[in-house]
Amino acid sequence: MPISSNSVSEIQDTLSDKSIYEVFKAIFENHPLPFYACNIAGKIIYFNESAVNLWGQIPKENALWTGAWKSYNTDGILLTPQKNELLDCLKSEKEEGSKEILIELPDFSLKRVISTPKLFLDKQNNIVAIHNTLVDITPKSTGEHHSIFTDIVKHAYNAIISKDLNGIITSWNLEAEKIFGYSEDEMIGLSITKLIPKDRLEEETIIISKIKSGQKVDHYETIRLKKDGSEINVSITISPIYNNKGVIIGASKIARDISVEVSHQQAFKKYSENLEMLYSIGKAISEKLDVQAILQKVTDATTKITGANFGAFFYKTTNSSGEEMMLYNLSGTSREVFDKMQIPKQTDLSQLAFNGNEPVRIDDITHDSRYKLTMPYDEHLHIKSYLAMPVKLNSGKVIGGLLFGHKESSRFTEEHENILSSIASQAAIALDNSELFEEIKSLNLKKDEFIALASHELKTPLTSIKGYLQILSRSTHDKEMSKLFVNKALIQADKLESLVSDLLNVSKIEAGKLQFNTEVLDFRELVIESIENFSYTARSHKIVFEDNQSPLIVEGDQQRLEQVITNLLSNAVKYSPKSDKVYVSLLSNDNSVSVSIRDTGIGLSPESQKKIFTRFYRADGVNNISGLGLGLYLTKEIIERHHGNIKVESELGQGANFIFTLPLYKKP
Ligand code: ADP
Numbered sequence: 001m002p003i004s005s006n007s008v009s010e011i012q013d014t015l016s017d018k019s020i021y022e023v024f025k026a027i028f029e030n031h032p033l034p035f036y037a038c039n040i041a042g043k044i045i046y047f048n049e050s051a052v053n054l055w056g057q058i059p060k061e062n063a064l065w066t067g068a069w070k071s072y073n074t075d076g077i078l079l080t081p082q083k084n085e086l087l088d089c090l091k092s093e094k095e096e097g098s099k100e101i102l103i104e105l106p107d108f109s110l111k112r113v114i115s116t117p118k119l120f121l122d123k124q125n126n127i128v129a130i131h132n133t134l135v136d137i138t139p140k141s142t143g144e145h146h147s148i149f150t151d152i153v154k155h156a157y158n159a160i161i162s163k164d165l166n167g168i169i170t171s172w173n174l175e176a177e178k179i180f181g182y183s184e185d186e187m188i189g190l191s192i193t194k195l196i197p198k199d200r201l202e203e204e205t206i207i208i209s210k211i212k213s214g215q216k217v218d219h220y221e222t223i224r225l226k227k228d229g230s231e232i233n234v235s236i237t238i239s240p241i242y243n244n245k246g247v248i249i250g251a252s253k254i255a256r257d258i259s260v261e262v263s264h265q266q267a268f269k270k271y272s273e274n275l276e277m278l279y280s281i282g283k284a285i286s287e288k289l290d291v292q293a294i295l296q297k298v299t300d301a302t303t304k305i306t307g308a309n310f311g312a313f314f315y316k317t318t319n320s321s322g323e324e325m326m327l328y329n330l331s332g333t334s335r336e337v338f339d340k341m342q343i344p345k346q347t348d349l350s351q352l353a354f355n356g357n358e359p360v361r362i363d364d365i366t367h368d369s370r371y372k373l374t375m376p377y378d379e380h381l382h383i384k385s386y387l388a389m390p391v392k393l394n395s396g397k398v399i400g401g402l403l404f405g406h407k408e409s410s411r412f413t414e415e416h417e418n419i420l421s422s423i424a425s426q427a428a429i430a431l432d433n434s435e436l437f438e439e440i441k442s443l444n445l446k447k448d449e450f451i452a453l454a455s456h457e458l459k460t461p462l463t464s465i466k467g468y469l470q471i472l473s474r475s476t477h478d479k480e481m482s483k484l485f486v487n488k489a490l491i492q493a494d495k496l497e498s499l500v501s502d503l504l505n506v507s508k509i510e511a512g513k514l515q516f517n518t519e520v521l522d523f524r525e526l527v528i529e530s531i532e533n534f535s536y537t538a539r540s541h542k543i544v545f546e547d548n549q550s551p552l553i554v555e556g557d558q559q560r561l562e563q564v565i566t567n568l569l570s571n572a573v574k575y576s577p578k579s580d581k582v583y584v585s586l587l588s589n590d591n592s593v594s595v596s597i598r599d600t601g602i603g604l605s606p607e608s609q610k611k612i613f614t615r616f617y618r619a620d621g622v623n624n625i626s627g628l629g630l631g632l633y634l635t636k637e638i639i640e641r642h643h644g645n646i647k648v649e650s651e652l653g654q655g656a657n658f659i660f661t662l663p664l665y666k667k668p
Pocket of ligand 1: 571602612620
């Protein structure tokens with residue numbers, strides 16, 4: 001009797017269980033068609049040898065619904081334990097007929113198969129099992145081609161992914177697994193958008209629409225996401241997949257990891273941008289001689305380079321009165337906001353840039369206890385990343401600091417430090433030059449003032465001398481009168497001589513040629529003699545002298561030391577016009593002698609006290625008193641060349657006390 005699958009229930013009626021098994025065995029064991037059966041949970045309970053041949057393997061222990069390694073719909077969608085033709089048949093409780101599917105063998109070759117699932121029913125028409133007959137319809141040559149082709153795809157050095165027109169992934173090779181971190185099992189059946197960053201999702205819409213219209217997307221460079229959430233730069237080429245009827249059913253995508261190229265390109269771009277920036281900063285600041293302009297240019301450029309939310313450049317300089325002051329320029333914020341931060345001037349935060357010789361980089365300053373107190377709590381400048389770079393001269397002297405802040409943590413890198421350090425040294429040179437320029441400008445101004453003053457000072461005694469000589473030439477008969485005018489002319493000539501010799505001495509100092517003839521001498525005697533000589537010429541003031549009367553031996557140039565005393569005495573007289581006394585005292589200890597020359601005249605402001613020993617300096621309000629502003633400069637030089645020092649104690653309107661000290665001579 002011929003047996004078909006439809007007669008199974010009849011066989012069941014007539015034969016015992018054992019006989020059914022034997023009948024099955026006889027019919028199916030050596031049947032040329034692949035045949036297998038599953039229970040209603042999908043577990044394979046029977047399969048024949050032809051099925052094993054088709055699948056290329058014996059079904060795995062846990063195989064469900066099929067013994068094949070992988071099966072797909074003809075549109076490439078993977079058949080899973082949850083979605084397959086046997087389950088469809090079981091669910092609908094009716095036989096759906098035959099269905100064409102693709103079976104992938106463990107050697108990655110594909111077989112085209114007709115699957116015909118059918119139900120086993122018991123006497124009560126309950127479904128007890130399902131069986132399936134498979135017919136291999138793979139054309140021989142295509143099968144071989146598939147196998148090689150699939151193998152190439154599987155092991156290609158690029159990620160090769162195919163997807164359907166809904167973006168559902170239908171194949172995923174080993175390289176895709178390597179690049180993106182997801183395994184084939186994790187990705188097949190999922191949407192390709194899993195790999196696309198949120199802000200690039202529209203790319204997929206554009207790609208799919210191009211594919212649908214049969215276009216290819218070539219070497220498109222973009223960013224995709226890896227399993228660990230990190231971004232990866234890829235170059236993708238996407239082409240449409242056609243079925244055998246020429247209809248587009250999906251897309252194949254070849255993706256190449258170009259992270260290394262991109263990072264090289266970015267590094268190169270950054271490098272050339274930085275070079276360009278460095279060049280333009282260098283050029284700009286070397287052309288500028290104005291401090292404010294240099295500070296602003298450097299602040300703006302460095303803030304841009306570091307990507308900081310704000311940048312500041314602190315610069316220590318001295319104002320025209322010789323006082324130290326701090327300038328600062330800002331970028332990325334206003335002075336009002338910055339001032340609220342307490343950063344400028346004396347806080348730990350700004351001091352960081354000056355105190356250390358090294359840059360300071362802190363990833364999150366809010367976690368650094370040292371700086372918490374000086375943290376800017378202003379909502380506009382709530383910084384976390386902090387970077388301070390000292391600006392120092394070649395000599396190592398720190399003249400300022402660059403300071404940067406970012407609201408987010410860890411924004412500054414070692415690379416920023418390197419670039420900033422080279423900008424900082426250029427800035428230091430530019431600032432130094434600009435200070436020199438300022439100095440030269442002010443010296444030039446002083447020189448002009450000096451020439452005007454010198455001409456006036458030299459002309460005054462000359463005019464007097466000429467006047468006295470003219471009177472003399474007219475009245476030679478009056479001897480008394482002649483003597484008086486000759487004396488007056490001599491006094492003026494002395495004055496002229498001393499002015500000219502001061503000028504000469506200054507130029508010698510400048511040239512390093514001021515000569516000294518040193519000898520061992522009694523300094524007390526020298527002081528007394530100098531006072532005596534001076535008293536002849538300055539009759540307006542009495543010189544009150546006081547000392548302990550013992551000889552004080554020093555080694556020095558007699559003439560120069562007398563010049564010092566005469567100069568200080570003459571100043572004391574000149575600058576105390578309303579007084580008639582000058583006090584001189586000598587004080588000594590085992591090592592040194594100090595001379596104090598004190599007057600009760602116009603005195604000096606603290607500002608003037610700092611400057612009176614510099615060339616050409618004259619205090620405000622002394623224009624009506626003759627002088628070139630050279631005497632104290634020469635005095636200081638002479639004393640220092642004798643290894644001594646000089647200082648002044650004074651208050652404006654309260655007189656001045658000049659004290660100089662010389663070392664006592666010690667026998668060798
Ligand atoms: P000169 O007296 O020729 O101006 P100096 O170098 O001797 O030059 O002094 C420099 C300046 O210091 C003076 O112009 C004056 O302003 C101030 N000065 C010097 N000595 C005194 C003094 N005893 N009292 C007040 N001011 C003084």
